[in-house]
Amino acid sequence: MAVRRKVSNMLALAVLAYLTQRPMHPYELSRTLRDNDDARSIKFSHGSLYMVVGQLAKAGLIAEQETSREGQRPERTVYAITDAGRTEFREWLTNLLVEPDHEYPHFVAALSLVAALPPDEVVRLLGDRLVRLAAQQAEVQSGIDGALAAGLHPLFLIEEQYRLAMLGAETAFVTDFIEQITNPETGWGPSWAEFHRQAAANRGPS
Amino acid sequence: MAVRRKVSNMLALAVLAYLTQRPMHPYELSRTLRDNDDARSIKFSHGSLYMVVGQLAKAGLIAEQETSREGQRPERTVYAITDAGRTEFREWLTNLLVEPDHEYPHFVAALSLVAALPPDEVVRLLGDRLVRLAAQQAEVQSGIDGALAAGLHPLFLIEEQYRLAMLGAETAFVTDFIEQITNPETGWGPSWAEFHRQAAANRGPS
DNA sequence: GGGGTCATGTAATAGGTTACATGATTCT
DNA sequence: AGAATCATGTAACCTATTACATGACCCC
Numbered sequence: 001m002a003v004r005r006k007v008s009n010m011l012a013l014a015v016l017a018y019l020t021q022r023p024m025h026p027y028e029l030s031r032t033l034r035d036n037d038d039a040r041s042i043k044f045s046h047g048s049l050y051m052v053v054g055q056l057a058k059a060g061l062i063a064e065q066e067t068s069r070e071g072q073r074p075e076r077t078v079y080a081i082t083d084a085g086r087t088e089f090r091e092w093l094t095n096l097l098v099e100p101d102h103e104y105p106h107f108v109a110a111l112s113l114v115a116a117l118p119p120d121e122v123v124r125l126l127g128d129r130l131v132r133l134a135a136q137q138a139e140v141q142s143g144i145d146g147a148l149a150a151g152l153h154p155l156f157l158i159e160e161q162y163r164l165a166m167l168g169a170e171t172a173f174v175t176d177f178i179e180q181i182t183n184p185e186t187g188w189g190p191s192w193a194e195f196h197r198q199a200a201a202n203r204g205p206s
Numbered sequence: 207m208a209v210r211r212k213v214s215n216m217l218a219l220a221v222l223a224y225l226t227q228r229p230m231h232p233y234e235l236s237r238t239l240r241d242n243d244d245a246r247s248i249k250f251s252h253g254s255l256y257m258v259v260g261q262l263a264k265a266g267l268i269a270e271q272e273t274s275r276e277g278q279r280p281e282r283t284v285y286a287i288t289d290a291g292r293t294e295f296r297e298w299l300t301n302l303l304v305e306p307d308h309e310y311p312h313f314v315a316a317l318s319l320v321a322a323l324p325p326d327e328v329v330r331l332l333g334d335r336l337v338r339l340a341a342q343q344a345e346v347q348s349g350i351d352g353a354l355a356a357g358l359h360p361l362f363l364i365e366e367q368y369r370l371a372m373l374g375a376e377t378a379f380v381t382d383f384i385e386q387i388t389n390p391e392t393g394w395g396p397s398w399a400e401f402h403r404q405a406a407a408n409r410g411p412s
Numbered sequence: 413g414g415g416g417t418c419a420t421g422t423a424a425t426a427g428g429t430t431a432c433a434t435g436a437t438t439c440t
Numbered sequence: 441a442g443a444a445t446c447a448t449g450t451a452a453c454c455t456a457t458t459a460c461a462t463g464a465c466c467c468c
């Protein structure tokens with residue numbers, strides 16, 4: 001069921017979305033993306049945009065419409081979405097909304113190897129993380145508040161709400177994890193520390 | 207503060223972790239990774255492992271220790287972690303635990319463009335997502351239960367607990383979002399649908 | 413003794429990021 | 441008039457995924 005798309009970069013999805021509204025040239029896309037702060041949700045750089053536009057054109061999802069020249073500026077190539085592109089866009093977006101896909105956040109990787117550090121240090125580090133999580137939440141929240149105050153419809157901030165929800169959940173998880181380690185009755189701290197000493201000993205004394 | 211690492215692929219972190227225990231050759235690493243089900247947390251394929259090992263070696267974080275031959279099998283190159291590697295490993299893992307980094311999940315990208323679909327369809331799709339989220343939660347939970355029953359210490363399942371927490375939070379978020387759209391008093395449905403018709407009209411009738 | 417899968421890699425290709433280039437405006 | 445920034449892209453370089461190779465063991 002996990003369809004293999006000709007162009008899989010999320011930036012391509014955004015490009016299709018904007019070209020659905022009207023034809024644009026790459027720089028205009030770049031500008032629009034920046035203005036809408038899309039970089040918060042979709043990783044992109046100036047360079048990757050041209051790459052993606054090239055890929056989309058090759059795949060027939062967008063087509064070169066005209067090259068115009070304005071003043072002494074370099075030529076600009078305007079692209080329009082094709083019917084195939086429209087179809088691909090709807091199907092792709094639909095699919096992303098329906099299917100939760102397995103991803104690989106850095107924190108998950110770190111957690112899977114966390115036993116390599118001694119428990120007291122981990123507790124300290126996680127405490128530090130809690131502080132930063134709180135800071136991020138505050139920042140996202142204030143971004144939301146600002147945009148709402150400026151009159152933006154909350155629908156266009158839904159991805160920030162999602163972020164906020166995830167930050168909250170992670171905060172709860174980390175708090176919980178710390179408790180698991182440090183609980184005086186049932187905490188993993190002691191056995192973990194023991195296991196850790198063993199491993200260090202196996203590697204030979206430093 | 208976001209340090210630029212010589213090798214940034216998470217797979218390299220896992221390699222360093224395992225080589226901290228003892229020297230191994232690439233295939234053995236590959237096998238160990240598979241046995242520990244690390245692929246659930248760290249994306250990797252046979253090919254990328256060799257690449258990463260090459261990068262680590264070039265960066266001086268691991269070093270070729272010997273090449274041995276056993277029976278008629280091809281030669282195997284055994285790698286050992288270096289002091290620089292040990293330092294890098296601790297520092298890197300530490301940093302990952304402390305700093306929540308801004309990532310780009312696919313669902314966030316989809317949410318940021320969701321206004322391009324009509325609200326009733328979005329409600330349908332999100333309902334579908336809820337079903338799949340529940341299925342994934344059940345699957346993760348049963349994996350955890352199985353491993354615990356087999357005697358694994360819960361510390362080594364912490365990343366699965368995290369996943370579970372995130373799936374739960376996403377479920378809550380999606381449920382909430384559906385409610386935001388469909389609430390008969392305050393729902394965004396009508397205004398969204400209206401806005402959507404406008405946009406479609408602007409593109410000209412199909 | 414022939415067909416899978418294990419073991420062990422290398423090479424070709426595609427995908428993405430960074431650096432480079434260059435004329436046009438705009439600001440001081 | 442020189443400095444900064446906008447506008448517009450190309451090219452070089454890394455990274456990562458896929459495909460290709462090939463001998464050994466294991467099962468029927």
